[in-house]
Amino acid sequence: MRLEIKNLCKTYKKGVVKALDDFSVTLTPGVYGLLGPNGAGKSTLMNIITDNLNADSGEVLYDGEEIKKLGKDYRTVLGYMPQQQGLYDDFTLNRFLWYMAALKGLKKKEAKEKITSLLDTVNLTNAAHKKLGGFSGGMKQRALIAQALLNDPKILILDEPTAGLDPKERIRIRNFISEIAEDKIVLISTHVVSDIEFIAKEIILLKQGKLVSHDTCQNLVNEIANKVVEVEIEKEELKYFQDNYRVSNLYHNDDKIVVRLVTDNPPENHKITIANPTLEDLYLYIFEQGM
Numbered sequence: 001m002r003l004e005i006k007n008l009c010k011t012y013k014k015g016v017v018k019a020l021d022d023f024s025v026t027l028t029p030g031v032y033g034l035l036g037p038n039g040a041g042k043s044t045l046m047n048i049i050t051d052n053l054n055a056d057s058g059e060v061l062y063d064g065e066e067i068k069k070l071g072k073d074y075r076t077v078l079g080y081m082p083q084q085q086g087l088y089d090d091f092t093l094n095r096f097l098w099y100m101a102a103l104k105g106l107k108k109k110e111a112k113e114k115i116t117s118l119l120d121t122v123n124l125t126n127a128a129h130k131k132l133g134g135f136s137g138g139m140k141q142r143a144l145i146a147q148a149l150l151n152d153p154k155i156l157i158l159d160e161p162t163a164g165l166d167p168k169e170r171i172r173i174r175n176f177i178s179e180i181a182e183d184k185i186v187l188i189s190t191h192v193v194s195d196i197e198f199i200a201k202e203i204i205l206l207k208q209g210k211l212v213s214h215d216t217c218q219n220l221v222n223e224i225a226n227k228v229v230e231v232e233i234e235k236e237e238l239k240y241f242q243d244n245y246r247v248s249n250l251y252h253n254d255d256k257i258v259v260r261l262v263t264d265n266p267p268e269n270h271k272i273t274i275a276n277p278t279l280e281d282l283y284l285y286i287f288e289q290g291m
């Protein structure tokens with residue numbers, strides 16, 4: 001199974017805003033993390049992949065066939081969790097899931113089984129008869145994930161699935177995504193590096209609509225080997241370092257401060273220790289400009 005995304009371009013406001021700029025990548029079963037800052041083009045890409053938005057040019061192919069031509073056949077293999085918006089606040093969760101199951105064309109028996117098991121999976125069985133309007137942010141996220149899985153999709157597109165979740169829920173959802181990903185193509189967009197650092201087989205880095213890089217987390221962080229350093233500084237020096245370096249972390253050590261920097265040019269005249277780079281360091285290296 002393959003999803004080929006080829007040379008996508010998309011602009012808004014009559015070409016003034018370039019949201020996607022010749023973006024290409026091929027996905028096979030497994031989890032992909034789509035990482036980029038606000039406005040990078042993540043939602044635009046997901047909307048095109050889910051056929052909710054037309055690209056200006058380029059195409060998306062599912063097993064060699066254009067998704068536009070596949071139409072309904074493509075929708076039956078697709079699960080999409082959009083960002084929280086327009087939830088049916090007056091619906092109970094149960095009614096919402098039955099409604100979504102009907103839209104996806106599930107038979108009654110199939111829908112009943114699926115809804116029961118998904119409610120358990122997302123830990124919302126006890127809330128099934130409560131209205132969505134009274135749900136917390138985390139509960140809404142879990143309801144949206146459940147609806148995306150109703151048709152047992154082969155391609156699962158998740159737009160910031162852990163936004164608004166507390167750490168316990170975040171871990172639960174992350175493990176669950178990892179578990180179900182075996183025979184699916186799962187694309188997760190996020191700003192939160194830890195959501196995908198350990199479960200993604202590849203990370204796709206998107207900046208101003210352009211593909212910066214896509215590779216395993218290990219290969220990506222290897223690109224900044226020797227560029228991550230811990231430096232012991234005086235308190236008075238902190239502002240200088242914050243203004244002139246990418247500071248990915250800092251902590252106090254007696255009367256000194258230790259700053260973690262991601263840099264091509266480590267400071268001289270300081271005690272420096274080379275540190276093991278993380279995906280968060282890489283994110284900062286790529287997306288924090290002008291340093």
Ligand SMILES: Nc1ncnc2c1ncn2[C@@H]1O[C@H](COP(=O)(O)OP(=O)(O)OP(=O)(O)O)[C@@H](O)[C@H]1O
Nearest residue numbers: 012013017019036037038039040041042043044045
């Ligand atoms: N309907 C629209 N009309 C005009 N400009 C838009 C529209 N949708 C998105 N944009 C612009 O296109 C660019 C990409 O936006 P997009 O929402 O795809 O990015 P994103 O990476 O998903 O951002 P976020 O993380 O904030 O959701 C941004 O500059 C955004 O302002």
